[in-house]
Amino acid sequence: MTASTRPMLAFGAYYAAQFAFLGVQLPFFPGWLDARGYQASEIGFLIGGALACRLLFAPVLAYRAEGVRDPRSPLRLVSAALAVGAIFLLLPLPKTALSVCIVLTLFSFGLGVPLADASVLRADRAGELDYGRTRGIGSFAFILANLGGGAVIAAYGDGATVVWMAAMALCMVGVALVLPRPGRGALPKPSLAEAGQLFRSRSFLLMLAAAGLCQGSHAVYYAFSELHWSALGYSPTLIGVLWTVGVVFEIGVLVFGKAVLRRIDPALLIALGALSALVRWPLTGLSPPLPVLFVLQVLHAGTFTAAFLGTIEFVGRAVPDGYRATAMTLISTFGIGAVTGIATSVAGLLFDAQAPLPAYLLMGGMGAGGLLLALKLRSRWDGGTLGALAV
Numbered sequence: 001m002t003a004s005t006r007p008m009l010a011f012g013a014y015y016a017a018q019f020a021f022l023g024v025q026l027p028f029f030p031g032w033l034d035a036r037g038y039q040a041s042e043i044g045f046l047i048g049g050a051l052a053c054r055l056l057f058a059p060v061l062a063y064r065a066e067g068v069r070d071p072r073s074p075l076r077l078v079s080a081a082l083a084v085g086a087i088f089l090l091l092p093l094p095k096t097a098l099s100v101c102i103v104l105t106l107f108s109f110g111l112g113v114p115l116a117d118a119s120v121l122r123a124d125r126a127g128e129l130d131y132g133r134t135r136g137i138g139s140f141a142f143i144l145a146n147l148g149g150g151a152v153i154a155a156y157g158d159g160a161t162v163v164w165m166a167a168m169a170l171c172m173v174g175v176a177l178v179l180p181r182p183g184r185g186a187l188p189k190p191s192l193a194e195a196g197q198l199f200r201s202r203s204f205l206l207m208l209a210a211a212g213l214c215q216g217s218h219a220v221y222y223a224f225s226e227l228h229w230s231a232l233g234y235s236p237t238l239i240g241v242l243w244t245v246g247v248v249f250e251i252g253v254l255v256f257g258k259a260v261l262r263r264i265d266p267a268l269l270i271a272l273g274a275l276s277a278l279v280r281w282p283l284t285g286l287s288p289p290l291p292v293l294f295v296l297q298v299l300h301a302g303t304f305t306a307a308f309l310g311t312i313e314f315v316g317r318a319v320p321d322g323y324r325a326t327a328m329t330l331i332s333t334f335g336i337g338a339v340t341g342i343a344t345s346v347a348g349l350l351f352d353a354q355a356p357l358p359a360y361l362l363m364g365g366m367g368a369g370g371l372l373l374a375l376k377l378r379s380r381w382d383g384g385t386l387g388a389l390a391v
Helices: 006-035 040-066 071-090 095-125 131-156 157-176 192-200 202-216 219-231 237-254 257-263 266-285 290-300 300-316 321-350 357-380
Strands: none
Touching: 006 040, 006 095, 006 131, 006 157, 006 219, 006 237, 006 357, 040 095, 040 219, 040 321, 071 095, 071 157, 095 131, 095 157, 095 300, 095 321, 131 157, 192 202, 192 321, 202 237, 202 266, 202 300, 202 321, 202 357, 219 237, 219 266, 219 321, 219 357, 237 290, 237 321, 266 290, 266 300, 266 357, 290 300, 300 321, 300 357, 321 357
16 A cells, blocks of 8 residues: 555545445434334434534534644544444443433534544645545445445344444444544644634635535435335335435545536535425425436435535635634534434424425425525635635
């Protein structure tokens, strides 16, 4: 392994474990919860509770991680916390204790995503790897987990869900321990006042809200699509295939993301994602015939990937280097996390597997709001660095 390929392969391996975890957790974990007596409203509040913990604690933890001597350390600690939570899910715990472990697991995973993204984005800007291709390794692992996990769960039952999650969490710990040391030293940590100035930038706030609404519009899909599609008679294997279709197109956009970004600015990419959400979710809520549903899954390349790449590129262009881990966590927590948490909790009250349209209409409305904010961002931001963070 050469010095030039080691960062990409190492971080690609971390992404592979992370997204193999996610590839089973997202589509199949709600079914495991349902089998253990959790109602849709309780599932919504559990997911919302984990996101509320991120809202309270993640920005402080990310700020403390900005100037550490070894930026791999926070990722290792978060991976270890995830593994502990996932392993406890294997035990026959009372419902209250089980709920605490569920929140710990989802909170730890959610905290690790922006930390990993910030590390890979820093390496991308330093010329050590290509972000899109490295992230594409994770997406490919997500596909394998969708297909493989669906087949395993179909064969062995819902209990295989948490066994898979625990195994992947342990893999994340193992890979985190052998990540290469960054080629650049620790960046100076901004003061709390300086980090807080991110919230004084109108362009940053517009991006935060637009990206949050667009990504948060996936709340029903992430939390309840398995329950919806199972009620239609679809098997776990078919549900895994449906998820896979979306991620296949996600990989295509990620791999060729650089070429796309040369033609479309970040704000317009976020707007494209929001427009896709406005179309995708109400139509999904109508429980269309299976061939139409497969076509709608292709829009994942817009609702998730276009908006995600637009957000990442905005941070890369607009946010100074020493602020990026904090910025990514603020986006994940206050933007995507808080919005998704609220949307999941509300959708849990609206969702009915036999009549899911009201919950999906809420998601479509979030796409409309994200579209308006993204267009406002495009008219305001000049495409450059935020400078003093007061743009």
